[in-house]
Amino acid sequence: MTHLVQVLLLGITLGGMYALMASGLTLVFGVMRIVNIAHASFMMIGAYISYWAFKLYAVDPILSILISMPLMFLLGLVIYKFLFFKITGSPRYGELTVLLTFSLALIIEGILGFFFTNIYRSTNPSYATDSILFGPFYLPEGQVYATLSSMGLIVLLWTFLLTTRTGYAIRATMQNRAAAQVVGVNVELVSMVAFGIGIALAGASGSMIAYLFPFYPAKHWEWIAVLLSLIVLGGMGSLIGALIGAFALAISSAYVSFFVGPTWASVTFFLALFLILLIRPQGILGKKMEG
Amino acid sequence: MSGNSISHETVYLGNTGAQKKPLFRAKNVFVIVLISTLFLFPLLQLFTGNINYWLHMLLYTFMYIAMASSWNMIGGYAGYVSLGHNAFFAIGGYFSASLLAYAGISPFLTAPVAGLVVMAFGFLVGLISLRTSGPAFIISTIAMVLLIKISFDNWDFIGGADGISLPLIQLHIKWVKIPFYYGMLLIAMGAVYISFRIRHSKFGLGLRAISQDETKAEVAGVPTSLYKILAFAISGLFVGMAGGLWGYYLTYLRPTIFLNIIVAAKLVLMSVLGGKDTVTGPVVGAIIFIAINECFRTYLGFTELNIVATGLLMVLVLLFFPQGIVGTLKELGKLPQILDWD
Numbered sequence: 001m002t003h004l005v006q007v008l009l010l011g012i013t014l015g016g017m018y019a020l021m022a023s024g025l026t027l028v029f030g031v032m033r034i035v036n037i038a039h040a041s042f043m044m045i046g047a048y049i050s051y052w053a054f055k056l057y058a059v060d061p062i063l064s065i066l067i068s069m070p071l072m073f074l075l076g077l078v079i080y081k082f083l084f085f086k087i088t089g090s091p092r093y094g095e096l097t098v099l100l101t102f103s104l105a106l107i108i109e110g111i112l113g114f115f116f117t118n119i120y121r122s123t124n125p126s127y128a129t130d131s132i133l134f135g136p137f138y139l140p141e142g143q144v145y146a147t148l149s150s151m152g153l154i155v156l157l158w159t160f161l162l163t164t165r166t167g168y169a170i171r172a173t174m175q176n177r178a179a180a181q182v183v184g185v186n187v188e189l190v191s192m193v194a195f196g197i198g199i200a201l202a203g204a205s206g207s208m209i210a211y212l213f214p215f216y217p218a219k220h221w222e223w224i225a226v227l228l229s230l231i232v233l234g235g236m237g238s239l240i241g242a243l244i245g246a247f248a249l250a251i252s253s254a255y256v257s258f259f260v261g262p263t264w265a266s267v268t269f270f271l272a273l274f275l276i277l278l279i280r281p282q283g284i285l286g287k288k289m290e291g
Numbered sequence: 292m293s294g295n296s297i298s299h300e301t302v303y304l305g306n307t308g309a310q311k312k313p314l315f316r317a318k319n320v321f322v323i324v325l326i327s328t329l330f331l332f333p334l335l336q337l338f339t340g341n342i343n344y345w346l347h348m349l350l351y352t353f354m355y356i357a358m359a360s361s362w363n364m365i366g367g368y369a370g371y372v373s374l375g376h377n378a379f380f381a382i383g384g385y386f387s388a389s390l391l392a393y394a395g396i397s398p399f400l401t402a403p404v405a406g407l408v409v410m411a412f413g414f415l416v417g418l419i420s421l422r423t424s425g426p427a428f429i430i431s432t433i434a435m436v437l438l439i440k441i442s443f444d445n446w447d448f449i450g451g452a453d454g455i456s457l458p459l460i461q462l463h464i465k466w467v468k469i470p471f472y473y474g475m476l477l478i479a480m481g482a483v484y485i486s487f488r489i490r491h492s493k494f495g496l497g498l499r500a501i502s503q504d505e506t507k508a509e510v511a512g513v514p515t516s517l518y519k520i521l522a523f524a525i526s527g528l529f530v531g532m533a534g535g536l537w538g539y540y541l542t543y544l545r546p547t548i549f550l551n552i553i554v555a556a557k558l559v560l561m562s563v564l565g566g567k568d569t570v571t572g573p574v575v576g577a578i579i580f581i582a583i584n585e586c587f588r589t590y591l592g593f594t595e596l597n598i599v600a601t602g603l604l605m606v607l608v609l610l611f612f613p614q615g616i617v618g619t620l621k622e623l624g625k626l627p628q629i630l631d632w633d
Contacts, residue, residue: 033426106599109598110599110600263441264445267442269434270437274438278419281427
């Protein structure tokens with residue numbers, strides 16, 4: 001029984017981080033219908049920013065979110081302007097976005113690999129390997145901090161979406177792009193900002209995984225597959241769905257890891273993905289998707 | 292390619308070129324000459340110095356022609372972009388490899404069976420993943436690759452993540468590439484031929500209708516689910532066969548060689564570069580891509596920069612030439628007759 005609760009706790013501390021990554025991805029899909037295959041490679045950029053900030057200036061990885069987020073936001077704006085401005089309105093938009101972000105992921109991977117080589121890296125602040133003990137349970141300290149900061153960022157994101165004018169505009173565009181345009185929302189500008197936010201969130205998660213999971217440039221393929229399963233499970237474009245998907249899969253993969261073995265933990269994600277496609281292709285909270 | 296009489300479907304497609312069909316039209320002659328040249332090419336090994344490099348490049352190109360043409364059946368004709376075709380490649384490779392390692396049967400015999408096994412696998416996966424469309428389908432194909440990768444990494448029977456080594460083929464170094472050369476050539480010819488036949492059949496017409504507007508196609512009586520799943524399965528056939536031979540050629544199989552996402556990216560890029568939804572597009576795309584890549588490797592040598600170049604090329608083609616080389620030329624009316632098999 002203690003074991004079961006312990007595994008549940010570990011799953012929850014992972015789930016918070018997954019939720020942040022999935023939020024950025026699902027936001028970008030919800031507003032622009034872009035399936036951002038490059039999301040995890042943006043996380044890798046964030047991870048490298050934190051890594052060098054820590055290595056060179058001893059900046060705490062969680063604090064380095066303050067550096068990586070604005071930088072990634074700007075990068076997101078530029079990329080949106082150059083890559084996606086042109087193709088809005090193309091008849092094969094959905095497919096094009098996937099292929100474009102896929103190419104983008106290759107470019108980022110190649111550039112990171114060229115500059116930083118393919119060796120495994122990780123930042124190691126003092127708390128990375130410590131544990132918090134209470135009663136019979138323990139929690140890895142670094143993971144707790146990461147999850148708490150992730151949840152903090154998610155709360156900020158929700159406050160922004162629910163209370164500001166831009167937030168309203170973003171949600172309106174997510175619900176119905178054409179109607180939002182009719183009532184006077186500048187959807188292009190909103191899309192650009194939302195893309196920037198999505199990438200900034202990716203950067204923030206990157207800063208956190210930098211000290212929890214060793215990374216190298218091509219690592220993003222493993223991450224993106226996991227993230228895509230999360231948002232397909234929750235329903236693509238649904239922010240609440242992303243939270244549900246993140247926690248559900250983080251917890252179930254923790255159990256699989258405990259009962260079956262750590263190597264099979266990631267199988268949980270892909271099996272869940274296939275199951276959900278089989279039973280309910282639009283995900284738990286999703287609307288029906290179109291190509 | 293021209294032996295068949297005029298079929299009802301070709302007329303229906305409005306393909307006026309197919310109605311006359313003299314055997315010695317320029318483009319038929321071109322194909323016959325091309326194929327005979329390719330068949331005779333290895334004879335040079337007898338007369339000149341070592342041409343192993345060229346044999347290698349050609350058989351590598353044949354392999355990608357076969358795979359890109361196969362990809363085009365589902366990704367081009369039906370418009371269902373798959374980023375998971377390297378799963379087919381890997382399954383084909385490992386199927387033949389384990390038969391060689393454990394039962395001693397040559398992959399040259401088992402490669403066609405590998406193709407059929409992959410086809411069956413594609414059919415089963417298609418039953419699930421083709422329930423979705425657009426982005427969700429692409430995601431499901433990526434998931435398929437990763438699922439296969441994890442399974443292969445942990446499956447001790449086929450060597451797990453360490454891979455499996457195969458015995459070398461017992462031939463003098465001078466001849467060792469030649470069986471693979473002919474094998475890949477036959478696979479490439481088969482793939483292009485099937486691609487051509489599908490393009491000019493009612494099946495192909497149905498696939499293209501699905502690509503245009505799936506709901507309307509369904510209403511018009513196209514059995515969309517069946518067609519999509521069949522196209523997905525058939526597109527696995529030659530990829531599986533190529534995998535079977537390629538594993539033997541490398542004599543060493545590891546999941547990371549086959550299940551590298553770059554392999555899938557190449558197939559997409561080749562087809563898009565050459566022009567998807569055309570018969571010759573993937574062929575042209577494969578040849579040009581491999582040529583560019585080889586120059587790049589010779590002069591720059593960095594594999595990381597190679598990845599960047601692949602990505603950049605893909606972005607440029609997608610943004611500025613979404614029709615690809617063959618498609619764009621055709622639109623301009625400048626496509627040479629020998630490349631026009633649509």
